[in-house]
Structure formats: C-alpha cells, structure tokens
Amino acid sequence: MSAARDLVGVAVNGLLARKVRTALLLLGPVIGVAAIVAAVGLTDSAKGDLKRKVDELGTNLIEATAASSFGGQDAKLPKDAVERARTVTTVESVSAVLELQNIVVTPYEEAAENFETVPVPVLAADTLLPGVLDVPMVSGRWLNEFDDGVSSRAAVIGIGLARQFDVLPGEVRSLLLNGIEYSVIGIVDGVELEPAFDTAVFITFQRAADDFLPDEAVDGDVVLANKLYVRSVENREDETAEALKVAVNLGGPNEVQTELKSEALELAAQSDRQLQLIVVSMGLLAIIVGGIGIANVMSISVIQRSTEIGIRRALGHTRGTIAAQFILEAIAVGFFGGLLGVAVGVGAIAIGVTVAGWVFTLQPMLVPLGVVLAMVISVVAGLYPATRAARLEPLETLRLG
Amino acid sequence: MDDTPVSSPAPLLELDRVSRLYGHGDAAVAALKEVSLQIMPGDFMSIMGPSGSGKSTMLGLLGCLDVPSSGVIRVGGVDVTELDDDDRSRVRGDRIGFVFQQFHLIPHLDAVSNVETALLYRGIRPKDRRARSLAALDQVGLAHRHDHRPVQLSGGEQQRVALARALVTEPSIVLGDEPTGALDSKNAEHVMEIFASLQAPERAIVLVTHDPAVGEAAHRRVRMRDGSIVADERAVPT
Numbered sequence: 001m002s003a004a005r006d007l008v009g010v011a012v013n014g015l016l017a018r019k020v021r022t023a024l025l026l027l028g029p030v031i032g033v034a035a036i037v038a039a040v041g042l043t044d045s046a047k048g049d050l051k052r053k054v055d056e057l058g059t060n061l062i063e064a065t066a067a068s069s070f071g072g073q074d075a076k077l078p079k080d081a082v083e084r085a086r087t088v089t090t091v092e093s094v095s096a097v098l099e100l101q102n103i104v105v106t107p108y109e110e111a112a113e114n115f116e117t118v119p120v121p122v123l124a125a126d127t128l129l130p131g132v133l134d135v136p137m138v139s140g141r142w143l144n145e146f147d148d149g150v151s152s153r154a155a156v157i158g159i160g161l162a163r164q165f166d167v168l169p170g171e172v173r174s175l176l177l178n179g180i181e182y183s184v185i186g187i188v189d190g191v192e193l194e195p196a197f198d199t200a201v202f203i204t205f206q207r208a209a210d211d212f213l214p215d216e217a218v219d220g221d222v223v224l225a226n227k228l229y230v231r232s233v234e235n236r237e238d239e240t241a242e243a244l245k246v247a248v249n250l251g252g253p254n255e256v257q258t259e260l261k262s263e264a265l266e267l268a269a270q271s272d273r274q275l276q277l278i279v280v281s282m283g284l285l286a287i288i289v290g291g292i293g294i295a296n297v298m299s300i301s302v303i304q305r306s307t308e309i310g311i312r313r314a315l316g317h318t319r320g321t322i323a324a325q326f327i328l329e330a331i332a333v334g335f336f337g338g339l340l341g342v343a344v345g346v347g348a349i350a351i352g353v354t355v356a357g358w359v360f361t362l363q364p365m366l367v368p369l370g371v372v373l374a375m376v377i378s379v380v381a382g383l384y385p386a387t388r389a390a391r392l393e394p395l396e397t398l399r400l401g
Numbered sequence: 402m403d404d405t406p407v408s409s410p411a412p413l414l415e416l417d418r419v420s421r422l423y424g425h426g427d428a429a430v431a432a433l434k435e436v437s438l439q440i441m442p443g444d445f446m447s448i449m450g451p452s453g454s455g456k457s458t459m460l461g462l463l464g465c466l467d468v469p470s471s472g473v474i475r476v477g478g479v480d481v482t483e484l485d486d487d488d489r490s491r492v493r494g495d496r497i498g499f500v501f502q503q504f505h506l507i508p509h510l511d512a513v514s515n516v517e518t519a520l521l522y523r524g525i526r527p528k529d530r531r532a533r534s535l536a537a538l539d540q541v542g543l544a545h546r547h548d549h550r551p552v553q554l555s556g557g558e559q560q561r562v563a564l565a566r567a568l569v570t571e572p573s574i575v576l577g578d579e580p581t582g583a584l585d586s587k588n589a590e591h592v593m594e595i596f597a598s599l600q601a602p603e604r605a606i607v608l609v610t611h612d613p614a615v616g617e618a619a620h621r622r623v624r625m626r627d628g629s630i631v632a633d634e635r636a637v638p639t
Contacts, residue, residue: 002524002525002526003522003524005527006521006522007522009527010521013509013510013514014509017509017510018509307505308507308508310505311505311506311507311518312507312518313466313490314464314466314493314499314505315493315494315499315518315519315521315566316490316491316493316494316495316519316570317490317494317521317522318486318487318490318491318522319486319487319490320487321521321522393466394466395461395466395467398466398501398505399503400457400460400461400501400578
C-alpha cells in the first residue's frame with residue numbers, strides 16, 4: 001500500500017515538474033474524448049425534443065383495427081371486442097371507436113357551402129377514450145353514459161376543429177352533422193400520437209346508431225366498433241400487439257391489424273447514426289493519434305530523464321518501480337485527459353444546443369466510457385517507454401569515474 | 402595477503418577473485434583481473450589509479466550496479482552475484498550510499514525531496530520520511546535550504562545534499578565517485594571534512610579518485626593499475 005502511495009507521489013511530481021510536456025501529453029486524450037462526446041451528444045441533441053416527446057407520450061399505445069379478409073371497406077370488430085382485448089394479461093386499458101363515413105360537418109346552416117369540402121372525421125367513441133389516449137380536456141367534459149340516453153345530441157370536438165369553427169372556451173355552441181344539430185359539450189386537447197383527432201368530432205355510439213348507421217351496423221343492441229386503442233404494460237408492446245390479433249378476432253371473419261402508434265415517432269427520434277459513426281470514428285482516430293503522441297513524447301522523456309532513472313536505480317529502486325512510475329504517469333494523463341475531454345465535449349454540446357435551439361441530450365454512460373477509453377489508450381501508449389525506462393542500465397546513464 | 406586477525410569482524414563488502422570482461426571471445430578486454438578486496442567496518446578507504454586502471458569498473462561492482470564476469474562479491478555476507486536484479490537493487494538501497502562527481506540530484510525536486518527519494522518504496526510513512534531527510538540535511542548543515550531546488554544551490558551545497566541522500570538510509574558503505582571533482586577547493590575541503598566526520602566503527606567510506614589530496618585523506622589507500630590492485634596500505638592521514 002505504502003509503495004503504491006509513494007509511486008503516485010513520484011508520478012504526480014514527475015508530471016507537475018514539466019507542465020508544458022504534460023500539457024502536450026494531455027492534448028491527445030482531451031481532443032479525442034471531446035470529439036467523441038460532442039459527436040454523440042450533438043447528434044442526440046438534434047433529435048432531443050423528439051426523444052423527450054417519445055418519453056412523454058409513452059411507447060405503449062397500440063391501435064387494433066378491423067380489416068376485412070376480402071378487401072371490404074366496412075370491416076367491423078366483433079361485438080365483445082373490448083372484453084376480449086381485456087383478456088390479454090399485458091393490456092392495461094382499452095377504448096373502442098367507430099369511424100363514421102360520409103358525414104358533413106358544418107358550424108351552422110349558412111356556412112355549409114364553405115365547409116362541405118373540408119373533410120372532418122366523425123367518430124363514435126366510448127367514455128374511456130381520453131383516459132386511454134392520456135389526453136386532457138381543454139374545456140367542458142367528455143361524453144358520458146347519460147349522453148346515450150337523453151334525446152339531446154352531444155358532441156366533443158378536437159382543439160383544431162374548435163379553432164377552425166372559432167369556438168370560444170365555455171361558449172354554448174352547436175354544429176351540424178349532416179344537418180342534425182349537435183351541442184358541443186367539450187373540447188379535447190390535441191393527441192400527438194393521433195393527429196387526426198385534432199379536427200375530429202366525437203359522439204356516442206348510441207347517437208351514431210340512431211342518426212347515421214344502417215341497421216346491420218348494430219348487433220343486438222351493441223354498436224360494432226372498428227377500432228380499439230389499447231395501452232399495454234410498458235416494454236411488452238410487441239407481444240401485446242400480437243396477442244390482440246388473436247384475442248379480439250377469435251376466428252371471426254374479419255382480421256385484426258395492430259400498429260404501435262409511437263413507432264413512427266420513435267423512428268423519427270432516432271439519431272443520425274451514419275453521421276454519428278463518422279464523427280465518432282474521427283474522435284477515435286484523434287485519440288489513437290494522441291496515443292502515438294503520448295508514446296512519442298514519453299519516449300523522448302525517458303531519454304531526457306535517463307540520468308534521473310539511473311539515480312533512482314542507484315538509490316535502490318527496482319526496474320519494476322521505474323516502469324510503474326512511467327505507467328502511472330500515463331494513467332494519470334489518461335484519467336485527467338479523459339475528464340478534461342468529457343468537460344470540453346459537454347461544453348461543445350452546450351454551445352451547439354444553444355446556437356441551434358436543440359434539447360441538451362447526453363448519454364450518462366459516455367462520461368465513464370470516455371475516461372476509461374482515454375486511460376486505456378494512454379496506458380498502451382506508455383507501455384513501450386516504460387519498458388525502455390526500466391531497461392536502462394544505471395552504469396550507462398550515470399557516467400562514473 | 403590476508404593480515405587481518407582471526408577475531409576481526411566480518412567484512413562489510415568482499416571481492417573474491419573478481420574479474421570483469423567487456424566484449425566477447427577474442428575481442429574481450431579485461432577491465433578487472435582477479436581482484437580480491439575486503440572492506441571492513443570503520444575503513445576510510447581511497448581507491449586511486451590512473452585512467453584505465455579499472456577504477457570505474459571497480460566502483461560499479463562495489464556499488465552492485467554491475468555483476469562480475471567471474472568471482473564472487475559478498476555484501477554483508479550475501480553473495481550478490483547470485484541475486485536477481487530486484488534483490489540486488491534492494492541490497493544496493495539498503496547497504497550502499499552513493500555520492501557522485503556530478504552530484505546527480507533530480508532537478509525538479511527540492512533538496513529534501515531529493516533526500517527522500519532514497520527512502521521511497523520502503524514502507525516508511527511520509528511524515529517519518531520527511532523527518533529523517535530533514536535530519537540528514539541538518540547533518541550536512543543544509544536544513545535551512547531544504548526547500549531549494551538544485552539550480553538554486555551552489556555546487557558545494559548540491560554535493561552536501563547528495564551526501565545527505567547517501568546517509569539517510571544509514572548505509573554500511575558510503576561510496577564516493579570523485580566526490581570533489583566538480584568542486585572548487587574551498588567546497589572540496591568542506592565536503593572532505595564531512596566525509597571525515599562520517600567515520601564510524603560500523604561504517605566504511607570508500608572514495609574512488611585520482612585526486613591525491615582526496616586519496617591521502619583516507620586511512621587506507623588502495624592503488625590500481627591495469628585492472629589489478631597494486632597496493633593496499635594503511636596510513637595515518639596527512
């Protein structure tokens with residue numbers, strides 16, 4: 001233990017005594033590690049806002065859609081699709097919707113001509129949809145079970161449509177669906193994973209059946225949905241999606257297609273791997289060249305310090321301690337060069353992020369990784385000079401007599 | 402040859418028919434030819450001879466910096482020719498203190514750190530190491546300049562720091578290589594005074610020199626020529 005402490009003291013003294021040389025030694029690892037950290041950090045930060053969005057929205061939203069095996073347009077899910085979906089153990093919550101076709105939405109009669117050409121999606125939805133999509137109300141409330149029973153017609157609209165129709169929050173408003181007047185009872189916020197909902201109108205299944213659907217769309221007293229939104233347990237999305245296909249369909253005539261809603265967003269949030277690879281390679285090259293520099297400078301240093309080495313040998317220091325002294329200097333250069341390189345790299349990311357308006361993103365593993373890489377390169381570079389130092393014969397360096 | 406009484410103490414260092422050849426085969430040159438020498442406790446010895454007489458080779462062997470081509474060297478009864486490099490280094494560090502003509506201080510270390518270098522890797526606590534080094538500097542009259550680096554010291558002072566470094570390990574043999582060769586006469590005198598004051602019954606001082614003034618300060622004078630010892634006299638120092 002005490003020998004190790006002595007060694008550290010000697011190595012630190014050796015480095016501090018020749019500050020310019022030590023600075024030169026540090027340059028290689030600093031530049032290399034800084035380049036690598038900055039390269040990875042900047043390419044990550046460029047997509048930082050998307051990455052954060054993925055984290056926020058969660059990656060576990062699955063859409064299960066009915067699809068006709070024979071290419072029919074009007075495929076429906078079985079009537080107990082929601083219950084069947086809940087039998088999948090990795091399912092957390094389920095909501096059913098039905099996309100209604102050919103409904104013209106207008107804010108009021110007189111404006112019909114202006115709005116007929118703008119397609120507005122109209123959906124029949126159950127009471128659970130906002131919970132499953134994790135989307136808040138901007139004003140008013142979502143549809144509830146009483147809206148099914150009463151004779152008044154209630155609709156919830158997306159925030160985008162509200163802006164389009166100039167609906168003020170809290171304003172008593174109605175709109176026309178194929179000329180039938182519906183009261184707007186709430187405005188729902190935008191759904192990142194389902195942008196079409198921004199401009200959609202939501203009504204209850206019962207209303208949809210009464211006002212718009214043909215009789216065959218109703219099985220018994222249940223209105224058939226054509227789409228499920230499902231939240232799965234985190235990180236079990238793929239197997240949940242597979243299980244849903246089987247569980248919802250159960251051998252029925254229509255197929256069920258599933259889609260992970262966050263997949264496209266995740267893809268968009270992926271860093272530019274090619275660019276990252278190129279810059280990281282350049283960083284690696286820099287650190288290797290830096291390592292060669294270390295080997296060079298230390299070899300010269302061994303020649304310059306041959307007398308010191310001879311003195312130490314004459315004082316009884318073994319070859320091992322001489323070699324260890326130089327290796328330790330290399331380790332210190334790698335450690336501090338690595339730390340400094342990480343600091344410079346983080347600084348570069350911070351500047352780049354500020355200039356470009358990105359979101360600062362740094363994988364924490366890069367910090368220890370950068371330091372360890374610098375240390376490994378430095379030690380490898382220090383091996384040859386250290387061996388040479390240990391082999392020096394004191395008699396040859398001290399010039400006796 | 403051997404005129405020491407049977408009851409005399411064991412030699413601190415002993416060369417037994419030691420030869421040192423340089424080169425190989427027919428081209429080999431013998432720098433030392435079957436030399437035998439016993440360095441006894443209390444000896445104040447000078448080894449003198451002209452250039453090429455084998456002084457430097459002798460110094461390397463006495464200091465365990467070199468191994469002989471044949472013969473045996475015993476330090477404190479241990480045959481160092483049988484030891485590996487590490488063990489020989491340890492014997493050197495424990496038993497022998499060097500003083501060089503060119504002082505050979507480590508330039509980036511201050512005086513006390515230079516002295517401390519001799520005590521590294523011995524399991525001595527830093528505090529004790531510093532205390533012992535300061536004491537050794539005090540012994541050569543330089544305690545007050547302990548924080549000066551070699552460039553800030555005169556030649557005489559540097560050699561005294563080197564002396565402190567040689568003494569701090571309490572070696573049984575202090576080996577001087579032309580220790581006054583790089584000093585003016587006043588400083589040389591001072592350094593020789595310190596050498597003289599270092600004489601102790603348990604310790605030997607060996608000075609390799611071609612300076613008669615240094616050689617004649619010693620009580621035991623060994624003369625070399627052409628790789629052999631030609632004289633080994635005891636005398637009252639002048």
